[in-house]
Amino acid sequence: MAIxxxxxxxTQVSGVKGKKPEELLALGITSVGQLLDYYPFRYEDYTLRDLTQVKDGDKITVQGTIAGVPQVQMYGRTKSRMTCKIVVDSLFITAVWFNRHFLRDKLTAGAEIVLTGKWDQKRLHLTISETEFPGQGKSQTGTLQPVYSITGALTQKWMRQTMKQALLQFGELIPEVLPAELLTRYDLLPRKKAMALLHAPGSLEQGQQARRRMVYEELFLFQLKMQAYRALNHDRADGVAHPVDLPAVRAFVRALPFTLTASQKQVLAEILHDLQQxxxxxxxxxxxxxxxxxVVAxxxxxxxxxxxxxxxxxxxTEILAEQHKRSLDRLFEPYGIQTALLTGSLTDRQRRDLLASLQMGLIDVVVGTHALIQEDVYFRQLGLVVTDEQHRFGVNQRSILRRKGMNPDVLTMTATPIPRTLAITAFGDMDVSTLRELPKGRKPIQTYAVTPAMLERVLGFIRREVSAGRQAYVICPLIEESEKLDVQNAxxxxxxxxxAFPEYRVGLLHGRMTASEKDEIMRQFSSNEVQVLVSTTVIEVGVDVPNSTLMVVYDADRFGLSQLHQLRGRVGRGEHQSYCILIADPKNEVGKERMKAMTDTNxxxxIARRDLELRGPGDFFGTKQSGLPEFRVADMVTDFETMEQARDDAAELVRRPDFWTGASYASLRQFLQRENIFTGDLLD
Incomplete structure (x- = not known):
């Protein structure tokens, strides 16, 4: 029987003793399997380089001959700067060591030396991080050394030695999980070889081969879990088949003050079909x-x-909850549908009354913040859960709300457009509907990126819009002045x-205000009693004031691309031309990229695709609780083609009867068993 x-x-790995198991526990490692699965996030390349082929700022390793006497400058008792001339490939360079003057006696003219450091092309300087003398002790010259993410007292040297020992002791016991047909189809390395090479690749090519194998495995197993879940649960009659009154829904849609786009009609049809299953x-x-x-929701x-x-x-947020409640009231009032608002700012008496009405079924639709998932909230018969801006809620929060009904239907909404592959990845157990068109009559928002030196012109632009009867948002990254960050505060x-505008009312909105204060300032802005609203990003999501035509963002280079796009989306909701002005530091290179993306497209x-490229998927979603899987080797931005291939392979496999019975797929079925796919719980 396999171990x-x-x-x-x-602790079965030799050398893992004393406090080391505790330190490994901080990395989530308690077993030999978890240790072997803990891959390096990059490699130190000690391959000898040709100085004519390297770029300024590269970290390089070179071999040369000491050609001068080391010069040492001391700063205080312990700090020093030591330089020495070295001949590398007939080129004289200056090697620079900081606080390594104890090496001085070893730097003898004519001796061979191997140096690793950062290359300064202009000055022909190499700032040294590591020094080796050939023939003296073990050399890492010409190798790729793994670099692990470590904490506490763990060192790279210890991790490298421990991985080597673990592979020596248990490498032959690493099981193969992929079927032979997939290994052959994609010419993938066997699992034990790939894992060994990931921890200690002999060359870049070997490392790439090993990574390709493990990326495919990781994405395939993730997709297998999703596809198996869908296959097993697609026909499960554990939900509610709603007797949807289609003529009544059509009448409701016809009575709306606007016509739905073709995209909205298509998505609504998909949802109504789901509700009847x-x-x-x-x-x-x-x-x-x-x-x-x-309006679809x-x-x-x-x-x-x-x-x-x-x-x-x-x-x-409470602001968004209050706005949705007002919108739903306008739409539902003619039909006698009772709505309620449940947020943290209700008095005890108001909350008690509302909860009683909800439990008795006197309330049809409740809108709320995370207050909805508190223990004392009960429904009479919850049929549909809609979560808006789902990535702002933790996985647990969403599932708690869903459990408040007998398997209610779930509609999850996001205004952070997600590239197709990422949607497949993060929400593989979901059906994905996409609204691509904007309602008719919407004019594209004109976006400009400016420097702080142009502030006077920006103020003139605000004056122009407000004097024409329009309103403006001005967004700042901080509430109060900060010593750490030199950014404009609200x-x-x-x-x-x-x-600057004594003739107009300028309001202030930020996260430290009470709910009633925020509500009052938003009411004043909505009714044009306040013409310019200075705010932090509390207004980022969903706030709707059609008369606002100008969005000004201070220190725009401090914001992520998707966040800037959300902010821009607060304007352009009415009949007038709208504008977005981004004030950014021209010296911030990443900021420059973001400003270019924002001015290039609406x-x-x-925007989401470029944001992923700039920030990566973790930052894109803003939270590890987003439900987005955290892959050990795969990268959802660069490995998207492998992700799509793995999904197709997994879907094909679970459709085959022999997958569920054949001996060659036993390890994959065991994997699904460990992942509790057969229990039928909804995936989160």
């Missing part, structure tokens, strides 16, 4: 800022209420703009 390396304690809907609705997701909630059930809409900017999907 399960994940059941073997890590006996299994739970689990659908992601994604669309650009202003694409009209809310409202139509779905209307259908569920008409079929005798309750609906819940969970949003990340309180200072508010004071400056009050001085397409949220293109």
């Amino acid at each position: 399960d390396l994940y059941a073997l304690p890590v 006996p299994h739970c809907m689990n659908r992601l609705l994604q669309g650009d800022v202003g694409a009209g997701k809310t 409202a139509s779905a909630l209307f259908a569920v209420v008409k079929s005798g059930y309750q609906g819940a809409l969970m949003v990340p 309180i200072d900017v508010h004071a400056q703009l009050q001085f 397409d949220g999907f293109e």
Whole structure:
């Protein structure tokens, strides 16, 4: 019987003793299997380089001959700068060591030396990080050395030695998990060889081969989990088959003050079809800022209420909850549908009354923040859960709300457009609906990137818009002045703009205000009692004031691309031409890239693609609780083709009867068993 390396304690590896098991535990490593799965995040390349082929700033390793006497400058008792001339490939360079003057006696003219450091092309200087003298002790010259993410007292040297020892002791016991047909189809290395090479590649080519194998495995197993879940649960009759009154829904849609786009009609049809099925809907609705997701969700909630059930809409902020409540009231009032708002700012009495009404079924649709998932919230018959801006909620928060009903249908919405591959990855167990078009009559927002030196012109632009009867947002990254960051803060900017525009009302909105204070300032802005609103990013999501035509963002280079796109989406909601002005530091290179992307396009999907390239998927979603899988080797931005291939392979495999019975797929079925796929719980 095969030994399960994940059941073997890590202390079985020679040398893992004393405090080391505790230090490994901080990295999430308790077993031999977990240790072997802990891959390096990069490699130090000690291959000897040709100085004519390297770029300024590269970290390089060179071999040369000492050609001078070392010169040492001391700073205080311990700090020093030592230089010495070295001949490398007939080129005289200056090697520079900081605080390594104890090496002086070893630097004898004519001796061979191997140096690793950062290359300064202009001055022909090499700032040394590591020094080796050939023939004296073990050399790492010409090798690739793994670099692990470590904490505490662990060192790279110890991790490298321990991985080597683990592979020596247990390498032959590493099981193969991929079927032979996939190994052959893609010419993949055997698993034990790939894992050994990932920890100690002999060359870059070997490392790339090993990585290709493990990337495919990781993505394939992830997709297998998703595809098996879908195959096993697609026909499961554990949800509610809502008797949707289609004529009533059509009448509701016809009575809207605008016509739905073709995209909205298509998505609504998909949702209504799901609601009528006996299994739970689990659908992601994604669309650009202003694409009209809310009205689609409202139509779905209307259908569920008409079929005798309750609906819940969970949003990340109180401002957004209050706005959704007002929108739903306008739409539902003619039909006698009762809505309620559940947030943290209710009094005890208001909360008690609301919870009683909800439990008795007197409330049809409740809108709220995470207050909806508290223990004392009960529904009479919850049929549909809608979460807006889902990536702002943790996985646990979403699943708690879902458990408040008997397997209610779930509609998840996001205005952060997600590239197709990322949607497949993060939400592989969901059906994905996308709103691509904007409602008719929307004019593209004109976006400009300017430097702080142009502030006077920006103020003139604000004056022009406000004097024409329009309104403006001014966004700052901080509430109060910070010693650490030299960025415009909301309180200072508010004071400056009050001085600059004495004839207009300038409001201030930030996260430290109470809910009632925020509500009042937003009410004043919505009714044009306040013409210029200075705010932090509290208004980023969903706030809708059609008369606002100008968005000014201070220190725009401090914001992520998708966040800037969300902010821009607060304007352009009315009939007038709207503008977005981004004030950014011209010296910030990453900021420059973002400003270029923002001025190039208004397409949220293109913005999202560039944001992923600039920031990576972890930052893109903003939180590890997003439900986004954390891969050990794969990268969702660069490995998207492998992701799509792995998904197709996994889908093909689970459709085959022999996958569920054949001996060659036993290890994959055991993997699914460990992942609890057969229990039927909804994946999060």
